[in-house]
Amino acid sequence: MKKIIFSIGILSILVLLFIWIANVQVSSSTKEQLFDTVDHIPYNKVGMVLGTAKQLNGGQLNYYFTYRIEAAAKLYHAGKISFIVVSxxxxxxxxxxxxxMEEALIEQGVPKDHIYLDYAGFRTLDSVYRMKAIFNEDSFTIISQPFHNERAVYIANHLQLKTVGFNAQDVTRKYGFKTLLREKFARVKVLLDNLINKKPKYLGSPILIGEGLKQEKVE
Known part of the structure; x- marks a missing residue:
């Protein structure tokens, strides 16, 4: 019995250590690629908004959604991106x-023909991977909350894509406690996915962003 308890204790320590390493690795390796203000973020032709539900299960407003839309519209109107992919x-x-997300962006004054919809962004990995595989973009801005941007940019780095993250307003710790807890384990999954070169479940036909439209910075 003592050997079993000892083995469980050692295993638990190793699991916790791996979770800690994964979280430190993701955060520390991407911090120079994340931006909080419009003034300092570089221009990219395309910004990608990572998806989340518009409303919570009880019908309440999802602030993750609201703040991501506001951040994307802010970047667009500041001329820091010319097109938006909602994934x-x-x-x-x-x-x-x-x-x-498209409807919310249009309400924020973003033209419909400057918004592209990615219906197969089931995971953050899928969304990032498909930007190159489907939309032929290897340099773009990722838009989400800071914790999410860290993971998405880390994935992009592994895929040798050139990305920066624009941090949408975050929620309170109380509001986002469950999400932040899940994020700890999501980062472990990222490291494991990288080890096996995980690919999205669905790809599809190529889509060229800005085809037939004048590609210029929005003033």
Missing amino acids: GDNSRTGYNEPKD
């Missing part, structure tokens, strides 16, 4: 993150 989940009837 999210559309895997079941009546649930359409990309369409909800």
